[in-house]
Amino acid sequence: MYSCRHTLTLQKSSSSTQKLYKEAYIQACRAIQFDTNAKYPEAKEAYAIVIKNFHEILQQNDMKLDKNKLIQKLNEYKHRLEQLERYMDSTKVTNNSSLYINEDSPYQKRRDLFDSNFEKTEQDKWIEKAQFSFDQGELNEEKGHIEHALEYYSNAAEWFLKAFKEYENDSEEKVFARQEFMKAISKAEQLKSPQQKKLQLPTTRTRSSSSASSIDQHSECSHRRSSSIQATDDIMTQKLSTAEIEVLKHTSSVNNNTFLPWMDEADLKEQFSYPQKFIDPEGSLALSQKQQEKFGGWKRPSDIMRDPKLICCISSTSIIQDIVTDCSFVASLCVAAAYEQKFKKQLITSCVYPQNKQGQPCYNPNGKYVVKLVYNGITRKVVVDDLLPVSREGTLMCTFSTNKGELWASIIEKAYMKLMGGYDFPGS
Secondary structure (H helix, E strand, O other): OOOOOOOOOOOOOOHHHHHHHHHHHHHHHHHHHHHHOOOHHHHHHHHHHHHHHHHHHHHOOOOOOOHHHHHHHHHHHHHHHHHHHHHHHHOOOOOOOOOOOOOOOOOHHHHHHOHHHOOOOHHHHHHHHHHHHHHHHHHHHHHOOHHHHHHHHHHHHHHHHHHHHHOOOOOHHHHHHHHHHHHHHHHHHHHHOHHHHHHOOOOOOOOOOOOHHHHHHHHHHHHHHOOOOOOOOOOOOOOOOHHHHHHHHOOOEEOOEEOOEOOHHHHOOOOOOOOOOOOOOOOOOOOOHHHHHHEEEEEOHHHHOOOOEOOOOOOHHHEEOOOOOOHHHHHHHHHHHHHHHHHOOOOOOOOEEOEOOOOOEOOOOOOEEEEEEEEOOEEEEEEEEOOEEEEOOOOEOOOEEOOOOEOHHHHHHHHHHHHHOOOOOOOO
16 A cells, blocks of 8 residues: 655745645545545545645745655556546446346347436346357357257257247347247257267266365266376366375365366366356355455445456456455466466466357356366366455455456456455465
């Protein structure tokens, strides 16, 4: 956090300069106090006064003043003010929090006509869930996970049909719902055909992050694959031997939770579609003391954002840490984001699920995400819901992106905090 301890030489400066500086000093201390207590509107106002006074001091051309130090402090306060402005703009709760609608939505015309008053109905939410299931069905079909594809297509058909029955007759939405329902049914029927059944591959049941017994299943899968690790394999793709998995049976308990090794055979078939929005069965994460003081509740992105999306643009400059004391983790996120952006090699985008057919993480309207994190030399599976801590003023109290509606930083941080035992992380 910024300090109000200015060390500028003012003893021989003019009285007007000393007066401006004294007021700036007082306001800087107030701004930092407000900032520390998460009173961001008041902090913004105080920072603005400090910046204004510093500019006036510089304009006076006082030769007795150490201008370099003054400019340095001025830039610090400007930077923090810009951060707060982006923060408050990107996390503001809208009066109509259900305005999320995709640009390629079938009801885009209705949105264009009534954008200011558009409210997503229950039917629209069903369509959103149906489209997600249909896309996941196509992804699983391409990968040869036929049973999972069939399940997703059937799920999509159910949601499209449910919306179709509720939309008004002859409406554009009803026509669209019927068309998509028929597409989903057609896909499902194709997969049910005898020819597809012959091509169906053996499947492995998905597991939750808390089901330690499924390690036995992973051991069998690993034995069939290979018991050796190739020297060229990196830590995210290396194969585990049977002996290694036996050891991991007893070493996967971290902070009173079980985090199993990531295994493609099972984990790439994770279920992401549910009748109701997913809630982590292992409960909410413990909050830090600062979070508890301002805590207003757990909110989903669709509750506080107009257009939630998992990734807009991977960037190291869009991440703001806020009050969680995980400096080293956020720094790692920034480095990984900068690397991916510069060298076009997936680091962040390869570790978050669900993903679309292009291999990019995608927003899940069902609220469930899986993150691959390396812990003690092993890539592990961490399951989280999308409930995020929000202050009483309606602002996020976790790491977030300044890109409006972008979630990846918040979701990955939540997975890491779950691994570490909660947001009351001791710091780094």
